[in-house]
Amino acid sequence: MNAHAPRYRTLDMPGILALLSGLPDIAARLGGDGAQWTICEVSDGNLNNVFVVDGPHGGVCVKQSLPYVRVDPSWKMPLDRTFFEASYLRDIHPLVPGLTTRCLHFDPDLFVLVVESLSGHTVYRTALMAGAQWPRVVPDIATFVARATFGTSVLCAPFEHVFERQAVYARNTTLRRITLDLVLDDPYHDHPRNHWDDRRLDDVVGRIRASCTVRRVVDGLRLRFLTCPQALLHGDLHTGSIMATATDTRVIDGEFAIYGPIGFDCGMFVGNLVLRRFADPSPDAGRACVHDIHRFWNGFVAEFTRQWATAHPTPSDPSGPCAFFLPDAADASSRGERTPGPSQDPLQDLPPGRAAFLRAVFEDMVGYAATEIIRRIIGYAHTADFDVIPTHEARTVRRRAALVFAYGLLCHHGTHDGVNAAFGALAGQGEVE
Amino acid sequence: MNAHAPRYRTLDMPGILALLSGLPDIAARLGGDGAQWTICEVSDGNLNNVFVVDGPHGGVCVKQSLPYVRVDPSWKMPLDRTFFEASYLRDIHPLVPGLTTRCLHFDPDLFVLVVESLSGHTVYRTALMAGAQWPRVVPDIATFVARATFGTSVLCAPFEHVFERQAVYARNTTLRRITLDLVLDDPYHDHPRNHWDDRRLDDVVGRIRASCTVRRVVDGLRLRFLTCPQALLHGDLHTGSIMATATDTRVIDGEFAIYGPIGFDCGMFVGNLVLRRFADPSPDAGRACVHDIHRFWNGFVAEFTRQWATAHPTPSDPSGPCAFFLPDAADASSRGERTPGPSQDPLQDLPPGRAAFLRAVFEDMVGYAATEIIRRIIGYAHTADFDVIPTHEARTVRRRAALVFAYGLLCHHGTHDGVNAAFGALAGQGEVE
Ligand SMILES: Nc1ncnc2c1ncn2[C@@H]1O[C@H](COP(=O)(O)OP(=O)(O)OP(=O)(O)O)[C@@H](O)[C@H]1O
Ligand SMILES: Nc1ncnc2c1ncn2[C@@H]1O[C@H](COP(=O)(O)OP(=O)(O)OP(=O)(O)O)[C@@H](O)[C@H]1O
Ligand SMILES: [Mg+2]
Ligand SMILES: [Mg+2]
Numbered sequence: 050m051n052a053h054a055p056r057y058r059t060l061d062m063p064g065i066l067a068l069l070s071g072l073p074d075i076a077a078r079l080g081g082d083g084a085q086w087t088i089c090e091v092s093d094g095n096l097n098n099v100f101v102v103d104g105p106h107g108g109v110c111v112k113q114s115l116p117y118v119r120v121d122p123s124w125k126m127p128l129d130r131t132f133f134e135a136s137y138l139r140d141i142h143p144l145v146p147g148l149t150t151r152c153l154h155f156d157p158d159l160f161v162l163v164v165e166s167l168s169g170h171t172v173y174r175t176a177l178m179a180g181a182q183w184p185r186v187v188p189d190i191a192t193f194v195a196r197a198t199f200g201t202s203v204l205c206a207p208f209e210h211v212f213e214r215q216a217v218y219a220r221n222t223t224l225r226r227i228t229l230d231l232v233l234d235d236p237y238h239d240h241p242r243n244h245w246d247d248r249r250l251d252d253v254v255g256r257i258r259a260s261c262t263v264r265r266v267v268d269g270l271r272l273r274f275l276t277c278p279q280a281l282l283h284g285d286l287h288t289g290s291i292m293a294t295a296t297d298t299r300v301i302d303g304e305f306a307i308y309g310p311i312g313f314d315c316g317m318f319v320g321n322l323v324l325r326r327f328a329d330p331s332p333d334a335g336r337a338c339v340h341d342i343h344r345f346w347n348g349f350v351a352e353f354t355r356q357w358a359t360a361h362p363t364p365s366d367p368s369g370p371c372a373f374f375l376p377d378a379a380d381a382s383s384r385g386e387r388t389p390g391p392s393q394d395p396l397q398d399l400p401p402g403r404a405a406f407l408r409a410v411f412e413d414m415v416g417y418a419a420t421e422i423i424r425r426i427i428g429y430a431h432t433a434d435f436d437v438i439p440t441h442e443a444r445t446v447r448r449r450a451a452l453v454f455a456y457g458l459l460c461h462h463g464t465h466d467g468v469n470a471a472f473g474a475l476a477g478q479g480e481v482e
Numbered sequence: 483m484n485a486h487a488p489r490y491r492t493l494d495m496p497g498i499l500a501l502l503s504g505l506p507d508i509a510a511r512l513g514g515d516g517a518q519w520t521i522c523e524v525s526d527g528n529l530n531n532v533f534v535v536d537g538p539h540g541g542v543c544v545k546q547s548l549p550y551v552r553v554d555p556s557w558k559m560p561l562d563r564t565f566f567e568a569s570y571l572r573d574i575h576p577l578v579p580g581l582t583t584r585c586l587h588f589d590p591d592l593f594v595l596v597v598e599s600l601s602g603h604t605v606y607r608t609a610l611m612a613g614a615q616w617p618r619v620v621p622d623i624a625t626f627v628a629r630a631t632f633g634t635s636v637l638c639a640p641f642e643h644v645f646e647r648q649a650v651y652a653r654n655t656t657l658r659r660i661t662l663d664l665v666l667d668d669p670y671h672d673h674p675r676n677h678w679d680d681r682r683l684d685d686v687v688g689r690i691r692a693s694c695t696v697r698r699v700v701d702g703l704r705l706r707f708l709t710c711p712q713a714l715l716h717g718d719l720h721t722g723s724i725m726a727t728a729t730d731t732r733v734i735d736g737e738f739a740i741y742g743p744i745g746f747d748c749g750m751f752v753g754n755l756v757l758r759r760f761a762d763p764s765p766d767a768g769r770a771c772v773h774d775i776h777r778f779w780n781g782f783v784a785e786f787t788r789q790w791a792t793a794h795p796t797p798s799d800p801s802g803p804c805a806f807f808l809p810d811a812a813d814a815s816s817r818g819e820r821t822p823g824p825s826q827d828p829l830q831d832l833p834p835g836r837a838a839f840l841r842a843v844f845e846d847m848v849g850y851a852a853t854e855i856i857r858r859i860i861g862y863a864h865t866a867d868f869d870v871i872p873t874h875e876a877r878t879v880r881r882r883a884a885l886v887f888a889y890g891l892l893c894h895h896g897t898h899d900g901v902n903a904a905f906g907a908l909a910g911q912g913e914v915e
Contacts, residue, residue, distance in 0.1 A: 202709075203705070203708045203709060208655070208658070208659075208662070208708050209655045209659065211708075212652045212653075212655065215652065216649045216652050216653075219645045219648060219649050219652075220645075220649075222641070222642045222645065225641070226641075226642065229641070261810050261834075264808075264835075265807060265833075265834055265835040265838075268806045268807050268835055269807075269835065269838075271806070272636070272806050272839075275636045275641050275644075276635075276636060276710065276711055276712050277709065277710065278709055278711065279709050373701045373704070373705050374698060374701050374702075375697075377694050400698075401694075401698055402697075402698040402701055402702065405698075405702075406705075
């Protein structure tokens, strides 16, 4: 089936159970014997087969990549994506132990990944669509992104170590190509993978595509996506890659992991918060969305700078050549140890070099949020957010408003001085247009 | 001698001749038989053994890495640097065939590299010190940098191809670490590898090190050196890595090859032109230096944009997703086909995205030029330029002036609007201070 993986075969449910029976650690975690285990397919994404297996003691989640796209078997694809997801979990789990799942097993011949199962957790997008208001998710994701990116960057480890990791993820070309094409390229010109179901979006799409500014900004984002390996990214951090309860948040589905600009992960998350807001245009939703973006960005900055301050505490102890932008002796106090309120600029008290670094992350965040919004409405892979809207008419109105908003973000890219400037308008009364 | 290379031994001259006798293509190039060949050691750098071998028909140059630094055997070093030099030549020779040497042979056990020999050519730094004025060198190096960088970047090839190359050079950690430490770190604090021979430089060194702006700018350059893999760089492009005649220019010594910011190669070259100007403070030398920097930058921009225009000629033929910053349909004329005069801004007529890209290269060029000047005066590896100055006193005055100039470049980094703004002062009358 696959020339590079002669032992590979797509496992059915009995095959999965047989595989797990042969893995003593997993079998012990499930408890009892195989006859007492239940298995249930939970695949709801585009790419892979996913199963949850439960035993008397506990459960695991099993993911196997297929030699094609699950929802479109004519689209062939190499199997290695679960390898990158397993590597990602191994690399970041120590940095964010309570915010993702542990990799329990990876089979390099079958491309099967086994992780802890999350029972009682719901995919965050689904929860949002059902009206959940879980206060932990946004700050948890802020912490997740800050720790997982800082901890895999040259800001915290010698470049020799970072480059070794980078070389691994440099081989995740299949999924990098998908993001490059589907997120950052196709939507900006005619391409058969694009689609939208109402001609009344055509004029906005036309305006976006005709704008020289948009084209230049998106080209810049596309180029940074390829040439700015600041840290290890999740690479697909939308609200469907988060499973949560009211009190616990876990990031799943790290198969798109690559080195890239930190603002890419931030922007994909924020873009999906914004999509949610346009699917529910009540003033409350608007205010909550802006509040969430503030909490996300402030939380990210607070945690990132806290990590930075801890890695290289004082100018007199620079710990070798990987200390960047140390605070001046004069202000080497306890900066970065405090989360500013939503109305304050979280960068204002930072050492200037660190503020400039994070200002560039902010710009990337805004840019990638806009491209995420656009591709989710006119590109290949839409999101379910708008499905809760009862009429076709209303769905079009709100999708249109989201496109217009994203278009504005791109037109003014680089000039937004903080969250309010870029996203404040989302808190406006009633329908946004 | 080296655990990873059991067949390795350092070859003496008879050993080199014996090796070449066993290589039919090389033997044929030399002509006659081994008894008619002459061999001469030409090592004058810090790192490797280099020999020129001549036969009745032609000559070759043979370079072997040692398990230590040639000029300091107590400094141990892996052998792989000739591997990276061989890879670099193989990757870039097709792009710049007349501007470097061909790799004729590489022995992966002995770490011996054989290239075409350049007879009649002089190391450009030596020629400059002897007063040579060879008009081809500056525009040739501009062309070299433009073609070698553009041709190895994602601007011209699919990222999958570029990333494969990048993974090779990511392993050149030894020499990247040397640049990171010796060029971009040591000079900015007390380190035993730093040295200068006159206490009268101490105050300028102290001012450079005390400046928060300098520290921030240099940290930014150091971070970009690690996280901005725009293109394959030569990595050590000073005037000692160029051999030339009045009419022919060749870049040698590519062992520092890594992916990094294009402005690094530009800046190292320009920094060495500036060092030269401070070693000869006549008004003529000053004007010639500014003129050369203009010619370098304008030539680089002209060739880079010409390559770019050729790779993706028109907006209606974007040739897939690697076309960045295409000109608007309205101005897709013959732009980039014309070298502006020295007083014009070569970026002014470019499509805005391309101008912005090259403006960032310019900023990097200015920054890395400044760090090159500083490290060549107070760091580990000085250059010979100042040796022609007769008195210790005068050498100090001129080194001091060069440091002050570089300090100014760093203090105003990011604000220089073109070559005149950054380097125009070098054309001032008489002694520069
Ligand atoms: N650890 C887990 N525990 C329980 N259920 C899980 C777990 N991981 C994933 N799931 C369920 O399986 C579904 C698919 O998982 P995942 O998103 O990793 O698959 P995918 O094929 O990569 O999807 P996509 O097309 O989004 O890339 C999730 O939406 C979730 O419902
Ligand atoms: N192709 C060549 N033909 C003739 N002579 C050459 C050639 N290549 C190098 N040389 C001579 O050998 C000298 C040393 O070469 P090279 O700079 O490559 O060595 P290196 O040990 O890497 O030096 P560095 O310390 O600068 O890195 C040159 O300065 C030049 O004089
Ligand atoms: Mg997935
Ligand atoms: Mg060398």
